[in-house]
Amino acid sequence: MSYFNHSKNDIEKMLSFLGMSNIDELFTSIPEEIQLKRPLKIKGPYPESELVKLSEEIKGSIKTYREIFRGAGAYKHFIPAAVDEITSRAEFYTAYTPYQPEVSQGSLQAIFEYQTMMSELTGLPVSNASMYDGASATAESILMAWRHNKKSTVLISEGIHPEYLQVINTYIRHTGITVHTIPLTRGLTNIEGLKDTVKDDISSIVIQSPNFYGNIEEPGKVKEIFPEASLIYVTNEALSLPVLKKPSDHGADICCGEAQSLGIPLSAGGPYLGFITCSNEYLHTIPGRLVGVTKDSNGKRAYTMTLSAREQHIRRERATSNICSNHALMAIRAVVYMSLMGVTGLRSAALLSIKNAHRLYRALIELKNVEPVYPNTPFFHEFLLKIPLDRKKLTERLERNSYLGPLEISTFPYLKENSTIKNSEEESLYLFNTTELNTEQGIDYLYSAIKESLL
Amino acid sequence: MSEIKYNEKLIFQSSMEGRSGDFIPNYTDDSLIPKNLQRESPPRLPSVPENEVVRHFVRLSRLNYGVDTGMYPLGSCTMKYNPKINEKIASESNFSEVHPYQSEDSMQGILRIMYELGEDLKEISGMDGITLHPAAGAHGELTGILITRAYHTKQGNPRKKILVPDSSHGTNPATAAMCGYRVVTIPSNENGTIDVEKLKKNMDEEVAALMVTNPNTLGVFENEIKEIASIVHEMGGLLYYDGANMNAIMGIVRPGDMGFDMVHFNLHKTFSTPHGTGGPGAGPVAVKEKLKEFLPYPTIAFKDNRYFFDYSHRDSSIGKMRTFYGNFLVLLKAYLYIRANGGEGLKRVSELAVLNANYLKKKIEGLFDLPYKNASMHEFVVSATNTKKKYGIRALDISKRILDYGFHAPTVYFPLIVKEALMIEPTETETIENLDRFAEVLSKIVEEAELNPQLLHEAPINTPIGRPDEVTANRKPILSAFAIPDKEG
Numbered sequence: 001m002s003y004f005n006h007s008k009n010d011i012e013k014m015l016s017f018l019g020m021s022n023i024d025e026l027f028t029s030i031p032e033e034i035q036l037k038r039p040l041k042i043k044g045p046y047p048e049s050e051l052v053k054l055s056e057e058i059k060g061s062i063k064t065y066r067e068i069f070r071g072a073g074a075y076k077h078f079i080p081a082a083v084d085e086i087t088s089r090a091e092f093y094t095a096y097t098p099y100q101p102e103v104s105q106g107s108l109q110a111i112f113e114y115q116t117m118m119s120e121l122t123g124l125p126v127s128n129a130s131m132y133d134g135a136s137a138t139a140e141s142i143l144m145a146w147r148h149n150k151k152s153t154v155l156i157s158e159g160i161h162p163e164y165l166q167v168i169n170t171y172i173r174h175t176g177i178t179v180h181t182i183p184l185t186r187g188l189t190n191i192e193g194l195k196d197t198v199k200d201d202i203s204s205i206v207i208q209s210p211n212f213y214g215n216i217e218e219p220g221k222v223k224e225i226f227p228e229a230s231l232i233y234v235t236n237e238a239l240s241l242p243v244l245k246k247p248s249d250h251g252a253d254i255c256c257g258e259a260q261s262l263g264i265p266l267s268a269g270g271p272y273l274g275f276i277t278c279s280n281e282y283l284h285t286i287p288g289r290l291v292g293v294t295k296d297s298n299g300k301r302a303y304t305m306t307l308s309a310r311e312q313h314i315r316r317e318r319a320t321s322n323i324c325s326n327h328a329l330m331a332i333r334a335v336v337y338m339s340l341m342g343v344t345g346l347r348s349a350a351l352l353s354i355k356n357a358h359r360l361y362r363a364l365i366e367l368k369n370v371e372p373v374y375p376n377t378p379f380f381h382e383f384l385l386k387i388p389l390d391r392k393k394l395t396e397r398l399e400r401n402s403y404l405g406p407l408e409i410s411t412f413p414y415l416k417e418n419s420t421i422k423n424s425e426e427e428s429l430y431l432f433n434t435t436e437l438n439t440e441q442g443i444d445y446l447y448s449a450i451k452e453s454l455l
Numbered sequence: 456m457s458e459i460k461y462n463e464k465l466i467f468q469s470s471m472e473g474r475s476g477d478f479i480p481n482y483t484d485d486s487l488i489p490k491n492l493q494r495e496s497p498p499r500l501p502s503v504p505e506n507e508v509v510r511h512f513v514r515l516s517r518l519n520y521g522v523d524t525g526m527y528p529l530g531s532c533t534m535k536y537n538p539k540i541n542e543k544i545a546s547e548s549n550f551s552e553v554h555p556y557q558s559e560d561s562m563q564g565i566l567r568i569m570y571e572l573g574e575d576l577k578e579i580s581g582m583d584g585i586t587l588h589p590a591a592g593a594h595g596e597l598t599g600i601l602i603t604r605a606y607h608t609k610q611g612n613p614r615k616k617i618l619v620p621d622s623s624h625g626t627n628p629a630t631a632a633m634c635g636y637r638v639v640t641i642p643s644n645e646n647g648t649i650d651v652e653k654l655k656k657n658m659d660e661e662v663a664a665l666m667v668t669n670p671n672t673l674g675v676f677e678n679e680i681k682e683i684a685s686i687v688h689e690m691g692g693l694l695y696y697d698g699a700n701m702n703a704i705m706g707i708v709r710p711g712d713m714g715f716d717m718v719h720f721n722l723h724k725t726f727s728t729p730h731g732t733g734g735p736g737a738g739p740v741a742v743k744e745k746l747k748e749f750l751p752y753p754t755i756a757f758k759d760n761r762y763f764f765d766y767s768h769r770d771s772s773i774g775k776m777r778t779f780y781g782n783f784l785v786l787l788k789a790y791l792y793i794r795a796n797g798g799e800g801l802k803r804v805s806e807l808a809v810l811n812a813n814y815l816k817k818k819i820e821g822l823f824d825l826p827y828k829n830a831s832m833h834e835f836v837v838s839a840t841n842t843k844k845k846y847g848i849r850a851l852d853i854s855k856r857i858l859d860y861g862f863h864a865p866t867v868y869f870p871l872i873v874k875e876a877l878m879i880e881p882t883e884t885e886t887i888e889n890l891d892r893f894a895e896v897l898s899k900i901v902e903e904a905e906l907n908p909q910l911l912h913e914a915p916i917n918t919p920i921g922r923p924d925e926v927t928a929n930r931k932p933i934l935s936a937f938a939i940p941d942k943e944g
Contacts (some may be wrong), residue, residue, distance in 0.1 A: 013887070018813055043798075046797070061567065062564035063714055076552070088542065093730075094728065097731070099529075099866075103518075116467065125938065132594060161778070245493060271785060291929065291934070306925065313591070317629060321633070321927065322597060322629035324592065330730060336512055340476060340505060342876060343502070354487050374474070378488065378492060413753075
C-alpha cells in the first residue's frame, strides 16, 4: 500500500522537465561509495487488507481486561464517545503546530480553553499548551524553579512516582542541581523533619499528591518552613484536582504532572498528557507553547502563540527548554473531555473512584493477616496493603475472569532509587487502585480471589 | 479555506448551570475525604450539553487547515498524508486499553510491534541499538546528547562543547545547552554546506559531538560527510544525525554508512504519523554498538520466542526519559506505515519526495532569488529578497497571501542563514497537479507584488481572521479566558 499517486507517465514527464532520464540522477550529490547498494531488509509492502490481517494476528497476543485494579500513574477512567469523535477530525489531527494563526484558530482557541481549564483546576494563572508526560513535566518544572531562583538544591518527597524520580535524575544530571529525598512517615512526606535543614540553597521542594501510595499530602506546610523556595505540587491523577484542596491554596508556585485521566486511554503507556501551570512570577521561565488572546488586523478577537522568545526556535541555546512538538492533540482530548463532563462529571468520576477504593480497602483489611501499610492516613483512590499471598493462585483466578489485579511491588522494576519501600518488605506489598469503572461484582470477585489465595 | 469567517464564542460563554450530560452516574458524597483536605470552591468549568460541545469543537475544527484540507508544504516538517487505516487500527481497544504495568505475557503483541519497529528503524538508519522512548524529535535529541555525555564520561572526560552548523534547527543548540554543553556554531560555506576548514579549526578534544541534519535544512546533501565524520572521529568526538530530513534518503543512503554514531527519527515526519496540531509525535533514537549500553531502560528484546523488557544495561544507562516505554499508539502507526510500504516502497517514498521537490523548485526558481545553486533533495529554500527590494514584499507577506489561495504556507525565515527564506517541502504525497497549481499561485503572487503590493501587505483576507497583533499578545499576555478584560467579553 503506497500513499503517493505518481503514474509512470507522471514520473517520466517530471524527469524530462528536469532534463533527467533516470530517477537516480536526483541523487548524484550523494557520494557513490556511501549509497546503499542493496534493498532495505524490511517486510512488506502489504496492501491495506493485509495490514488489517496483521493487526488482527498481533491483537491475538494482547490481553485487555474487563476490569482493572491497577493504577500507579495510569488510570482507566470513562471516556465519552464524543472525545474520540472530535479528536478524530482531520482538521485537528492532521495540522501542524499553529505557526500560521490565520488558518489555525481552531487549534489555538481549543488550546486556550485547555489552558483556562488547567488554570482553574490548579488555581494557578499560567498554563502551557502541554508537555510530553507527567514525569518530564515534573523534571522541567524543577528546571523552571532553578532558572527562577538560581539555587541548586531540590528536595523531593519519596512519595513521588518512582519513575518520575528517575526521569528527574536523568534530566537534571548535568545542571549542577543536587537532589535530596524527603522520607515518608505514615505514608506522608515528613515535612516536620525538615525544620533543621539548611535553607539557603533550596531551589524547590517537590511533593506529589495523592502520592505514589495514594495518600493525600498537605504540601502547604512546606511553605511555612521554606517560604523562599519554590513549591512544586505534582499530581499524576488530574481527577484529584476538582476534589482536593487547590494546589494554589497550598501555596504552590508550580503545579505539574500527568493529565492522562482527562480523556486519554491507557494506550500501553502513551501518548499521555504532561501539564505545567504556574504563578505569574514564573511566566518567563515556563517551557513550551503558550496561547494568548489578541486582535487581528480588523480588530476581531484572535488567538496566537505568544511569548515565543522563550523558545528554542527563537532563542536557540538560551531557550527555556528544547521542547518543540508537545502533546497538543492530547490537550484537545482533555479540553473536550472536561467540556463534556463538566464539574459535576469530573467530581462524580473522582468521588466514585474514591468510594470504590474505600469499599475495597475496608473489606480487605478485615481479612486475617492483611495489614494496611499506612493505617489512618487519608487516601484518594489508591492504597497499599501487606498481604501474604499465593501469588500464582491469585493471578490464575483473576486472569481466568479477565481482571487485572493490584500492582505487586516486588515485581515493580522502578523502586531501586526509592528508599521508602525496603527490599525486605517488598515481598507481599500490593498497590490497589479503583476508578468509577470498577463494579461491585468486580470488587467482590477481587475480594474473594484474595481471600482464597491467602497463605 | 475561504468563506469560513465566524466568531466562535469561548466554551465558557455557553455555560448554563445544570446542563452537563450524565456520562457516568451522578455522585456527590465527598464524606470519605477529610474536609480540610478538600477544595473550597469548584473550578469554573463550563456546563454545556453534549451536542453543543460537539458543535463548538466541530466549528473550531473548521477554522483549521490540515494535510487533509490541502497541500501543506511546510519545510522541515514533512507534512505528508496520514493513512486512515493507521488511525483506525490505533483506536482499537486491544491497543488503547492496555495498562502499561500489565505483565509481559499479557502484552506480547505490544512488545512485538515495538521490537519489530525498532529492528526496521535500525535497518533504515544502519544502527545497532534503539530506544523508542522519546516523545518527540527534541526529546530524541536530548536522549542522544545525554548518551553522548555518558559515553565521554566513561572515556574519562565528558567534554565541554557541542558543534552545530549555522543552518541547524533551534532544538539542536537548545538541547546541547540542557545537557550542560557550550554551543559552538560552525558557519556554512558558499554551497550552504558545512565549511570543512572551519570545522577543522573548531574541532578539538573538548568537542563532544557535531550535530548534523543531512540533507541539511537547505535541502542540500552534505556531500563531504565522510570527511566531516573522520575529522570528528579523529578527535574522539561523536557524530549526531538529526533525522528531521530522513524523508530524502530512505533506502538510498544510511546515517550509519555516512559515519554517524547515533540518529533520532521523527516518526511524525518521515513515517506518516499525524502531527496532531503540535504532537504527540515520537522521536526514537538509534545508536552504534559502542553506545548501546547508555540507552534508556528498558529496551525491548526477543529471545526463545518471547518478547521482554530488557533492564540489563540499567547501571550504565543514562536513565529514564519519561514514564513507561514510548508513545505506543504513535509507534504503532509508524509500524503499520513501514509494513504498508516495505523496503522497496520506502525507497520509492524518498525518490518521489525528492522528485516532487526538484520539480517544484524548477517551476518556481525564476520567481525568487536562489541563495544556493546546488542540487536539492526533498526540500528547497528560496529567498524573497528580490520582491522585498523591488516591491517591499517580504517572505511573510508572500506566505500570508499563499493562505488566501487555499494552500498552507511554507516555513518562513528559516534557516536563519537565508534572508527572507521560504522553505518548501511538498512531500511525495502531492500529485503533479497540486505542484503545478502551487507554482501558479506563487507566480500570481509575485505578479501581485508588482501590481498591487498593498493587497499582499493586507493578506490574508480569505481566512477566518486577518493577521493577529502579536506585539500586543506579547506585551500583555492573556493566557486564560478568565483573564480577558470584561469589556472584551
